[in-house]
Amino acid sequence: MENFEYYTPTKIIFGKGAEERVGTEIASRGYKKVLVHFGGTYLQENGTLDRIHKSLTEAGLTYIDLDGVVPNPRLALAKEGVELCKREGIDFILGVGGGSAIDSAKAIGYGVKYDGEVWDFYEKIAVAKDSVPVGVVLTLAATGSEMSNSCVITNEDGWLKRGLQSPYAYCKFAILNPELTCTLPPYQTASGCTDIIVHTLERYFTKPGVTSLALTDGMAEALLRNVMRNARLALQKPADYDVRAEIMWAGTLSHNDITGDRSQGDWASHQLEHELGGMFDIAHGAGLAAIWGSWARYVLKQNPCRFAQLAVNVLNVPYSFGNDEKTALEGIAAMEDFFRSIGMPTSISDMEIELTDTQIKELAHKCSFMGRRTIGGFVTLNAADMENIYRMAR
Ligand code: NZQ
Ligand code: ZN
16 A cells, blocks of 8 residues: 555535525635635526625625636736735635636735745746635536645646646535536536546556555545546436536545555556647646547556456456456446447547647647657556647547
């Protein structure tokens, strides 16, 4: 068993009506003035924003709204938020929405406490040392950003999508009311479930030599089976509270390291997808579904037994004795069948993107940070490997 540290400082408030507690959660910590940060109109239409405003006011807080977050959240809006917070003396930021609203809120939090350009952190030329505290009302189960130390932002200058991990990105609290996810369109539901699955798989495919723990593997496998079952159910019964609750809690647990230590995992599928998201503005989970099978076939020989374990324990593939590789390949195909069954792509062309050779080179160039980094814990991948996987996935 490997040594590890486990740190999850976010308070979770789960259940029906939980968003009505948002005001007291902030006020009880001594904060006074809140930036409420979100995306589009569904929050106004379904009354969620009104309930949040009411709760803030009743708790004696003042607030300012900043809307306009889009999927693959943009640096320009985060910078606008930084200026607004500084000007208005905001001392708490509330992200309302999915991963994009949360990450935009986190980026603003970093920027307020920094005199330089917030993008410096994402370019790794500065290290975040502080942040305005952030809380979350989650409306989309997917990224796990509500309990992760991660934040992903897209810079319109060059369409670079970059992630940042820092202890300052942990939210003070996350309010999870599964009812708020019932309005999700089927594609976003499926994309969110795919993201949850891939966060778990990224941790499952560990660096060589890492001893896996039966308990942790068991939790990861149970989570995967659970999300697959409930993803299908949510598409049939979008307003079923229990189904939404299963997915929501799984989404949070999939990215808080309970199913495996992030630092021992792979993450190549995520890095490859982030470049696709930066270039083509696709839904993150859909991009992962399009990439994952090609990544898996490319790295399979590193440890076919691990893929065979996934195939048997999660995907109901019968074990071919003495032939891990056959079992593994059947497992990868079964995972792709599942993605297709919930309306997800399993190739880039399934998203109506016809990648040219030039674009493949550009994606790999960006993903390798212009040749400065490799990706992948399970198998280390250089820019040429990245090109090969994009080519297999196209
Ligand atoms: O734009 P709005 O109006 O907010 O609508 C959103 C958006 O169009 C909509 N939506 C959200 N909740 C809804 C709803 N529509 C109806 N009813 C609801 N209840 O769904 C669309 C997608 O929202 P978004 O927040 O973009 O999706 P998601 O939660 O998948 O977040 C994706 C972003 O998070 C990053 C991704 O790369 C991407 O930028 N990630 C962040 C991570 C982290 N910080 O830990 C980890 C992930 O691996 C991921 O990279
Ligand atoms: Zn993800």
